[in-house]
Amino acid sequence: MTVIWKPQLDENAAKWQALAESLGRERFAPLAGDLDRDQRYPWETIEALVAHKFTGLFLPQQYGGEGQSLLTTVAAVETIGSHCASTAAIMCAYQLGAFPILLAGTPTQKDFYLREMTQGRATSFALSERIAGSDAGAIEASAVREGEGWRIRGEKYWIGNGGASRYYVVFAKTDPAAGGRGISAFMVDKEQPGVVIDELCDKMGIRGTQTSNLKVDLVVSDSARIGDVNRALRLALQTLNVGRIMVSAQSLGLALGAYREASRRAVARQTFGHPIIENQGIGFRLADMATEISAARMMLYEAARVYDCGGDVSSLGAMAKLFTSEVAHRAADNAVQIWGGMGYCKPNVVERLYRDQRILEIYEGSSEIQRLVLARAVRKEVEDQAP
Numbered sequence: 001m002t003v004i005w006k007p008q009l010d011e012n013a014a015k016w017q018a019l020a021e022s023l024g025r026e027r028f029a030p031l032a033g034d035l036d037r038d039q040r041y042p043w044e045t046i047e048a049l050v051a052h053k054f055t056g057l058f059l060p061q062q063y064g065g066e067g068q069s070l071l072t073t074v075a076a077v078e079t080i081g082s083h084c085a086s087t088a089a090i091m092c093a094y095q096l097g098a099f100p101i102l103l104a105g106t107p108t109q110k111d112f113y114l115r116e117m118t119q120g121r122a123t124s125f126a127l128s129e130r131i132a133g134s135d136a137g138a139i140e141a142s143a144v145r146e147g148e149g150w151r152i153r154g155e156k157y158w159i160g161n162g163g164a165s166r167y168y169v170v171f172a173k174t175d176p177a178a179g180g181r182g183i184s185a186f187m188v189d190k191e192q193p194g195v196v197i198d199e200l201c202d203k204m205g206i207r208g209t210q211t212s213n214l215k216v217d218l219v220v221s222d223s224a225r226i227g228d229v230n231r232a233l234r235l236a237l238q239t240l241n242v243g244r245i246m247v248s249a250q251s252l253g254l255a256l257g258a259y260r261e262a263s264r265r266a267v268a269r270q271t272f273g274h275p276i277i278e279n280q281g282i283g284f285r286l287a288d289m290a291t292e293i294s295a296a297r298m299m300l301y302e303a304a305r306v307y308d309c310g311g312d313v314s315s316l317g318a319m320a321k322l323f324t325s326e327v328a329h330r331a332a333d334n335a336v337q338i339w340g341g342m343g344y345c346k347p348n349v350v351e352r353l354y355r356d357q358r359i360l361e362i363y364e365g366s367s368e369i370q371r372l373v374l375a376r377a378v379r380k381e382v383e384d385q386a387p
Helices: 011-038 043-051 070-081 085-104 107-118 176-182 232-268 280-308 314-339 349-361 367-385
Strands: 123-126 142-146 149-160 167-173 183-189 211-221
Touching: 011 043, 011 070, 011 085, 011 349, 043 085, 070 085, 070 232, 070 280, 085 107, 085 123, 085 149, 085 167, 085 183, 085 232, 085 349, 107 123, 123 149, 123 232, 149 167, 149 183, 167 211, 167 232, 176 183, 183 211, 183 232, 232 280, 232 314, 232 349, 280 314, 314 349, 314 367
Parallel strands: 123 167
Antiparallel strands: 142 149, 142 167, 149 211, 167 183
């Protein structure tokens, strides 16, 4: 019996979780500190993920993937994230780039780009710009008809896996007067002339990931378009609904890692002749961490289950992302406090986790945006029930 609540996984999901645990403990955790120090993208980690089929875990078998459920994918990402937040973030970036293609791609697009992903040649999601993060409808990148294709111009920022990915789903205005209702999506290959990546972000945390800008001024054929013209904002939001659940798994993994480090320290560290966990100031912190992490885990796995059953996760996914990311914040903060001065100094794991966590409340929709989504849902529910 464990203190933290454990989901009842079927045999298949348990197998993938066990493999993720083995890789996380033996391959990813030993690299995590060096990746953070050097801010280096871990190509050896990608090789391991490809070799063990994690880059295609959630992709349909007909396109070379493993065809696993979101719940199974969540179990793997959470487990890997408990050992290396950067590796979990890379897996989330793979998923985020794949879902627009899964949701709206043609059979030809799916067969090509998803098979490429299983081999480690990833697609990244390129929506945000310097002035358009939370307000996606304010993007300024444009796509104008030119001959049989589209001239795309603009610059994207904060691209997960940016520069490391081979392909990009670029969102651009095809009808500027229509605002968010005039956005389309296009596949762009970074090897094409007119594509430049010249800025890598120097980040506080998850420094084993690569985050970049993307400048484009090129013509693509109409066959590069993903989905219908002027309908891509909805596609982006559908993708983010799933992305929030994935980031929830990343958050939960980090919280579990922080709890593991904090609880071991509290039992091993002695003051005044007793383990510090016997002090209520420490023991109660760990009790609260265990309770919050268990509650967050229940919400995360329910969100994944509902998605797999074809349910609407727009509200539940927002709740899971909001709650798990803030639980991870408190877990990392408590871990540093329990470790004391040693937890504040490099190269302690909890010092790294404290920095890794901070982005979880910002990307894939900030905590403020999640609350806005939920407040709107509350209002709609009340208005729909009004006599």
